[in-house]
Amino acid sequence: MRPHIRYRLTLSALGILTLVLFLLSLTVGPAALTFRASIAALFSDKADVIALIMQEVRLPRALLGLTIGATLGLSGAVLQGLLRNPLAEPGLIGISASASLGAVIAIYTGITLVFPLALPLSAFAGALVAVLLVQALAGARGSILTIILAGVAVSSFAGAMTSLALNLSPNPFASLEIMFWMLGSLTDRSMLHFWLAAPFILVGWLMLGTLGKALNALTLGNDAAASLGIDMRRIQMQAVLGTAASVGAATAVAGAIGFVGLVIPHLLRPLVGNLPSRLLPASALGGACMVLAADILVRIIAPERDLKLGVLTAIVGAPFFLWLVHAERRRLA
Amino acid sequence: MNLLALDNVHIKLGSRDVIKDISFTVAPGEFVGLIGPNGAGKSTLLRAITGGVPYSGFIKIKGSECQNIAAPARAMELAFLPQERDIVWNISVEELVGLGRSPYLTPFGSLRSNDLHAVDAAMKRMDIAAFRTRPVSELSGGEKARVLVARALAQETPLLLADEPTAGLDPAHNLALMQILAGLAEEGKGVIASTHDLGFAATYCTRLILLDQGRIVADGKPQEVLTKERMRTVYGVEAYLATVEGRTVLQPTSLAAKPG
Numbered sequence: 001m002r003p004h005i006r007y008r009l010t011l012s013a014l015g016i017l018t019l020v021l022f023l024l025s026l027t028v029g030p031a032a033l034t035f036r037a038s039i040a041a042l043f044s045d046k047a048d049v050i051a052l053i054m055q056e057v058r059l060p061r062a063l064l065g066l067t068i069g070a071t072l073g074l075s076g077a078v079l080q081g082l083l084r085n086p087l088a089e090p091g092l093i094g095i096s097a098s099a100s101l102g103a104v105i106a107i108y109t110g111i112t113l114v115f116p117l118a119l120p121l122s123a124f125a126g127a128l129v130a131v132l133l134v135q136a137l138a139g140a141r142g143s144i145l146t147i148i149l150a151g152v153a154v155s156s157f158a159g160a161m162t163s164l165a166l167n168l169s170p171n172p173f174a175s176l177e178i179m180f181w182m183l184g185s186l187t188d189r190s191m192l193h194f195w196l197a198a199p200f201i202l203v204g205w206l207m208l209g210t211l212g213k214a215l216n217a218l219t220l221g222n223d224a225a226a227s228l229g230i231d232m233r234r235i236q237m238q239a240v241l242g243t244a245a246s247v248g249a250a251t252a253v254a255g256a257i258g259f260v261g262l263v264i265p266h267l268l269r270p271l272v273g274n275l276p277s278r279l280l281p282a283s284a285l286g287g288a289c290m291v292l293a294a295d296i297l298v299r300i301i302a303p304e305r306d307l308k309l310g311v312l313t314a315i316v317g318a319p320f321f322l323w324l325v326h327a328e329r330r331r332l333a
Numbered sequence: 334m335n336l337l338a339l340d341n342v343h344i345k346l347g348s349r350d351v352i353k354d355i356s357f358t359v360a361p362g363e364f365v366g367l368i369g370p371n372g373a374g375k376s377t378l379l380r381a382i383t384g385g386v387p388y389s390g391f392i393k394i395k396g397s398e399c400q401n402i403a404a405p406a407r408a409m410e411l412a413f414l415p416q417e418r419d420i421v422w423n424i425s426v427e428e429l430v431g432l433g434r435s436p437y438l439t440p441f442g443s444l445r446s447n448d449l450h451a452v453d454a455a456m457k458r459m460d461i462a463a464f465r466t467r468p469v470s471e472l473s474g475g476e477k478a479r480v481l482v483a484r485a486l487a488q489e490t491p492l493l494l495a496d497e498p499t500a501g502l503d504p505a506h507n508l509a510l511m512q513i514l515a516g517l518a519e520e521g522k523g524v525i526a527s528t529h530d531l532g533f534a535a536t537y538c539t540r541l542i543l544l545d546q547g548r549i550v551a552d553g554k555p556q557e558v559l560t561k562e563r564m565r566t567v568y569g570v571e572a573y574l575a576t577v578e579g580r581t582v583l584q585p586t587s588l589a590a591k592p593g
Binding site for chain 1: 407413415417419423429438442481
């Protein structure tokens with residue numbers, strides 16, 4: 001099959017799968033509603049319980065699954081292309097860890113009890129600080145390696161501060177809340193959470209989604225990309241800020257959901273080819289599918305136990321990561 | 334008009350002056366061999382011309398200062414084949430050659446018919462069309478070198494710069510590539526290639542520029558530039574130098590005695 005035909009087929013299939021999973025996400029839950037009734041309630045302007053469940057509980061959950069999944073898949077594909085490294089993902093440049101730290105500070109200090117929006121806002125602030133710090137550490141013409149190393153340093157520091165907060169927390173409930181939040185979940189999010197994250201996610205998508213051509217040229221290395229008319233400094237800035245805005249906002253409302261950005265581009269490369277520009281839309285759809293599917297699964301596997309989404313993606317993702325390192329080692333040997 | 338003009342170009346990397354006030358011009362039809370020992374500044378100079386390294390002085394492409402030309406517009410005038418040949422993603426040969434069309438594409442644009450035509454012509458020229466769908470990981474060193482040259486050709490620029498394009502090639506591939514570069518110059522392109530293959534450079538280049546410690550030591554016809562004396566003072570070797578059937582033969586024979 002010609003590559004571009006397979007590419008379009010894959011994109012269409014992923015698009016349909018995303019739609020199906022989105023509808024499933026709307027219709028799976030503890031309240032036993034029929035498909036027809038739940039979709040009707042979604043658009044109903046009556047203030048009954050079913051409409052409330054659909055509009056205030058399931059819709060934000062499905063929308064967040066869709067947008068956060070797409071964000072994680074897209075940013076993973078962009079970072080792998082930018083860093084020219086198949087093991088890259090948003091967590092690598094310190095964004096997840098510092099967004100978590102921001103959220104932890106909000107929970108720890110108790111601001112969240114007074115002002116619920118403080119949680120996503122401070123998580124987002126954490127992501128921004130991380131990116132500014134990484135950019136400052138790496139310097140204006142920082143190389144890819146310095147960005148990764150700066151990211152590792154920022155991640156470690158944020159992790160240490162998070163542990164410190166858990167360590168010193170006088171209130172066991174706050175510790176528990178911090179722990180649970182860090183596991184990553186879409187349970188009990190409201191439309192307010194969605195509207196808070198959406199603008200940042202959208203801006204991030206615009207910044208990341210337009211990088212395809214530049215990332216393609218980067219396949220040949222920095223010097224060749226520069227000679228092909230790619231402004232490396234601008235590309236790097238755009239990729240890092242775009243990731244901060246979108247992944248920062250995603251982490252801010254859902255906690256740390258790992259491995260999506262790592263796993264999805266790898267699963268899709270055999271289907272859409274290795275050209276980064278093709279991987280971007282495919283990974284966005286693939287990420288949305290993975291997070292929506294995982295979020296449906298946690299509701300089916302253990303409806304009573306509130307299994308955390310981030311736990312599930314990590315259980316699937318970490319062995320995949322090991323396999324990937326193994327495969328890379330074979331390739332390099 | 335000159336395709337390329339350098340005027341007092343000076344490059345500092347850190348605190349080190351790598352290129353010291355270099356001036357030269359390249360006209361259409363010239364195949365310039367950029368030669369000199371390791372560390373002479375050849376790669377740095379080529380990277381500066383292609384926008385990869387900041388410099389002081391003037392580098393003009395068709396009369397316009399390089400730094401005032403937008404990067405994509407510059408990429409339509411000048412193609413560059415860097416020394417780095419590592420291709421990180423395993424794309425196909427035709428996808429790789431298609432990357433040469435990047436400057437002509439809009440952010441979401443795919444290759445249009447004129448782009449595909451340029452890609453086909455470049456592949457035909459480098460004789461790689463037969464394996465256009467093959468992934469680059471399955472290419473031999475010689476095939477990969479041809480594919481990378483085809484990528485630069487697909488860019489359809491009047492100027493072509495190449496940093497040691499023949500490094501790592503066997504004699505046949507080396508000869509073939511030098512012939513192709515010479516052929517491009519004959520068609521009216523300006524070609525600059527850095528190389529350590531002095532014999533081939535002397536045979537195929539219309540002109541040699543010899544760099545040493547960031548300065549131009551000699552600039553002229555190959556037989557004027559390559560002398561036993563310069564081999565001794567610049568490269569530090571004694572060399573056998575002869576003309577056989579109209580072609581230069583140059584073979585270093587021993588290390589030169591250190592002066593003093």
